[in-house]
Amino acid sequence: MADDIINRLQKTKTIGIIGLGDMGLLYARKFSAAGWRVIGCDREDKYESMLEKFAANEQFEVLRNGHYVSRRADYIIYSVEAENIRKIVETYGPSTKVGAIVGGQTSCKAPEIEAFEAVLPEDVDIILLHSLHGPKVDTTGQPLVIIEHRALEENTTFVNALVSCLMSKRVYLSAKEHDKITADTQAVTHAAFLSMGVAWKEIHQYPWETPKWTGGIENAKINISLRIYANKWHVYAGLAITNPSAKIQVLQYSKSTSELFTLMIQGKKQELKERIMKAKDFVFGHLSDSHQLLLDDDILERFSLSKTPPGGRQPNSHLSLLAIVDSWSKLGIVPYDHMICSTPLFRIFLGVTEYLFQSPDLLQECIDVGIDDTAFRHDDLEFTIAARNWAAIIEFGNFELYKKEFESAQEFFEPMLTEANAIGNEMIKTILQRVKERGL
Numbered sequence: 001m002a003d004d005i006i007n008r009l010q011k012t013k014t015i016g017i018i019g020l021g022d023m024g025l026l027y028a029r030k031f032s033a034a035g036w037r038v039i040g041c042d043r044e045d046k047y048e049s050m051l052e053k054f055a056a057n058e059q060f061e062v063l064r065n066g067h068y069v070s071r072r073a074d075y076i077i078y079s080v081e082a083e084n085i086r087k088i089v090e091t092y093g094p095s096t097k098v099g100a101i102v103g104g105q106t107s108c109k110a111p112e113i114e115a116f117e118a119v120l121p122e123d124v125d126i127i128l129l130h131s132l133h134g135p136k137v138d139t140t141g142q143p144l145v146i147i148e149h150r151a152l153e154e155n156t157t158f159v160n161a162l163v164s165c166l167m168s169k170r171v172y173l174s175a176k177e178h179d180k181i182t183a184d185t186q187a188v189t190h191a192a193f194l195s196m197g198v199a200w201k202e203i204h205q206y207p208w209e210t211p212k213w214t215g216g217i218e219n220a221k222i223n224i225s226l227r228i229y230a231n232k233w234h235v236y237a238g239l240a241i242t243n244p245s246a247k248i249q250v251l252q253y254s255k256s257t258s259e260l261f262t263l264m265i266q267g268k269k270q271e272l273k274e275r276i277m278k279a280k281d282f283v284f285g286h287l288s289d290s291h292q293l294l295l296d297d298d299i300l301e302r303f304s305l306s307k308t309p310p311g312g313r314q315p316n317s318h319l320s321l322l323a324i325v326d327s328w329s330k331l332g333i334v335p336y337d338h339m340i341c342s343t344p345l346f347r348i349f350l351g352v353t354e355y356l357f358q359s360p361d362l363l364q365e366c367i368d369v370g371i372d373d374t375a376f377r378h379d380d381l382e383f384t385i386a387a388r389n390w391a392a393i394i395e396f397g398n399f400e401l402y403k404k405e406f407e408s409a410q411e412f413f414e415p416m417l418t419e420a421n422a423i424g425n426e427m428i429k430t431i432l433q434r435v436k437e438r439g440l
């Protein structure tokens with residue numbers, strides 16, 4: 001975008017952020033550093049502490065509550081818990097400045113739009129955002145979804161001028177398209193790693209202390225699972241529970257997991273192999289011979305949390321990876337089509353899955369282990385139960401139970417979360433660099 005347009009807009013426009021948590025703060029800092037006038041607030045009862053925290057050292061202004069932000073800002077971004085979006089918009093929406101634009105950063109757009117349409121005056125435009133990464137990830141090159149739901153052309157120009165400082169890859173979608181794709185790239189991805197965490201907790205094992213889980217693929221599973229458990233439960237609960245497509249997809253993931261596991265314990269090797277090969281063909285069949293793998297086991301080998309030198313890759317049934325390919329195939333999803341809304345975690349999940357399915361010997365080894373080796377039976381049983389439990393919690397939309405399950409595993413992993421986050425950051429940086437080099 002031309003600098004003169006940005007400069008002109010910066011002289012007249014004010015950006016408002018309601019919710020100065022992790023993502024709101026990221027936006028407030030980025031926009032104010034780029035020269036925009038930014039005002040923001042968090043919950044009113046935290047006003048004094050927010051002033052203390054931010055007034056002296058930040059370039060944005062902290063106000064008492066969302067009314068003060070709404071009446072002054074030309075673009076107001078709600079960056080609050082998904083569960084509460086309706087209530088919060090009902091509180092501050094009527095105070096929106098005449099002719100302003102309103103948007104939100106919540107991870108599922110159907111409830112956000114519903115709230116805005118129900119509450120906002122008609123003279124207010126609606127342009128939604130969703131940065132597809134966590135608050136600690138560099139915004140450069142990451143997907144940023146923009147949903148121009150109800151907007152005059154001059155207002156879309158303004159929002160595009162504003163977000164250009166994030167240097168993200170802008171993706172224009174409808175709210176419906178966004179929710180359908182992110183159900184896969186986010187909700188199911190999280191369901192898989194949440195289930196791994198619960199399974200480890202249930203068998204009372206820290207995977208970095210057990211030689212069974214060594215090697216690159218295992219490092220990716222461990223680091224990502226712990227990365228999720230180091231975050232806030234409401235982010236994951238909100239994006240899964242409020243997204244209707246997520247319920248269907250997470251349920252299929254659980255169904256695929258239990259059906260594959262059943263074939264394993266029944267010893268039905270031929271049936272298992274046929275089902276896996278059929279799913280493989282659907283998901284990866286279109287890749288050309290020159291397709292370069294997103295990841296390989298070696299590149300992930302060094303990101304280990306283990307204190308003892310890595311003993312090299314160990315055989316595993318990789319039920320969690322077999323099940324994602326089976327569920328993509330059952331739902332008719334080609335995950336490569338979802339790269340436009342990919343998060344770092346999804347790219348890693350797809351990367352390790354692709355590696356497994358594109359390495360014929362490794363895939364055969366999984367099938368053999370699944371059928372002939374009982375070493376992973378208990379783990380796979382717990383994984384199957386955990387996947388079903390998450391699917392039920394999401395299907396019934398139970399935030400309280402989600403929180404309880406999440407925090408119980410979070411507590412189990414607590415001693416390792418800081419270290420896992422640090423190593424996870426390094427792993428993600430390396431992988432993103434590689435993905436970038438390949439222009440993906």
Ligand SMILES: NC(=O)C1=CN([C@@H]2O[C@H](COP(=O)(O)OP(=O)(O)OC[C@H]3O[C@@H](n4cnc5c(N)ncnc54)[C@H](OP(=O)(O)O)[C@@H]3O)[C@@H](O)[C@H]2O)C=CC1
Pocket residue numbers: 018019020021022023024041042043044066079080081082084088105106107130131132133134135232234235238239
């Ligand atoms: N974290 C992530 O990786 C990403 C999150 N998102 C989405 O962005 C949104 C924000 O997430 P995130 O920043 O991580 O979460 P946080 O919990 O860090 O931030 C939300 C903030 O909003 C505050 N808040 C609650 N009610 C009000 C209110 N009435 N007025 C003003 N502020 C209020 C919260 O206060 P309190 O905690 O006291 O309730 C909290 O500080 C969520 O919808 C999430 O799904 C999107 C992309 C990435």
Ligand SMILES: O=C(O)C(=O)Cc1ccc(O)cc1
Pocket residue numbers: 106107131132133134186228235239343344345346
């Ligand atoms: O990459 C992930 O899946 C994360 O865990 C971070 C995240 C969480 C919520 C979002 O809406 C977008 C990104």
